[in-house]
Amino acid sequence: xxxxxxxxxxxxxxxxxxxxxxxxxxxxxxxxxxxxxxxxxxxxxxxxxxxxxxxxxxxxxxxxxxxxxxxxxxxxxxxxxxxxxxxxxxxxxxxxxxxxxxxxxxxxxxxxxxxxxxxxxxxxxxxxxxxxxxxxxxxxxxxxxxxxxxxxxx
Ligand SMILES: CC(C)(COP(=O)(O)OP(=O)(O)OC[C@H]1O[C@@H](n2cnc3c(N)ncnc32)[C@H](O)[C@@H]1OP(=O)(O)O)[C@@H](O)C(=O)NCCC(=O)NCCS
Numbered sequence: 517x518x519x520x521x522x523x524x525x526x527x528x529x530x531x532x533x534x535x536x537x538x539x540x541x542x543x544x545x546x547x548x549x550x551x552x553x554x555x556x557x558x559x560x561x562x563x564x565x566x567x568x569x570x571x572x573x574x575x576x577x578x579x580x581x582x583x584x585x586x587x588x589x590x591x592x593x594x595x596x597x598x599x600x601x602x603x604x605x606x607x608x609x610x611x612x613x614x615x616x617x618x619x620x621x622x623x624x625x626x627x628x629x630x631x632x633x634x635x636x637x638x639x640x641x642x643x644x645x646x647x648x649x650x651x652x653x654x655x656x657x658x659x660x661x662x663x664x665x666x667x668x669x670x
Pocket of ligand 1: 611
């Protein structure tokens with residue numbers, strides 16, 4: 517199911533058969549530098565299952581990011597429910613396949629998710645949980661109009 521369209525991208529719901537293509541993003545060590553570890557195949561499948569569950573439960577989750585030019589999965593971007601200091605927040609998250617970094621893809625997708633969040637989810641704010649040293653992710657958030665709100669330990 518298609519959720520969002522930007523000039524260069526389609527955001528659509530993941531399907532179980534996206535696992536192989538998604539592994540190119542979230543099984544990559546450099547991409548997952550700020551996570552516990554790159555995901556193995558079962559971790560990628562569990563990631564997709566988690567998002568299928570989120571679509572059913574919340575109506576949104578991380579969506580598959582597909583450039584119109586190639587039709588090939590370029591990563592994910594979307595809106596997930598997070599517990600932050602005991603409060604329910606909606607997070608904009610993104611991961612882009614490393615060979616596509618630096619083309620403004622994450623920024624373009626994140627903006628569309630921001631607009632979707634404010635228009636359809638009726639939230640007061642959206643957040644992104646970012647390790648302070650993750651400069652590219654901070655830039656995407658800044659470009660998305662975000663400012664530092666608070667430090668949290670997770
Ligand atoms: C964060 C990420 C999604 C950005 O994807 P992207 O498509 O390359 O991002 P964009 O091209 O839209 O913009 C990246 C911004 O970061 C900047 N940037 C890129 N590498 C950088 C670096 N090493 N140091 C500082 N800024 C950097 C770019 O210049 C750009 O900023 P600008 O618009 O001011 O020039 C990508 O780097 C990624 O997948 N990282 C690993 C996963 C991750 O950390 N996700 C976020 C979890 S919070």
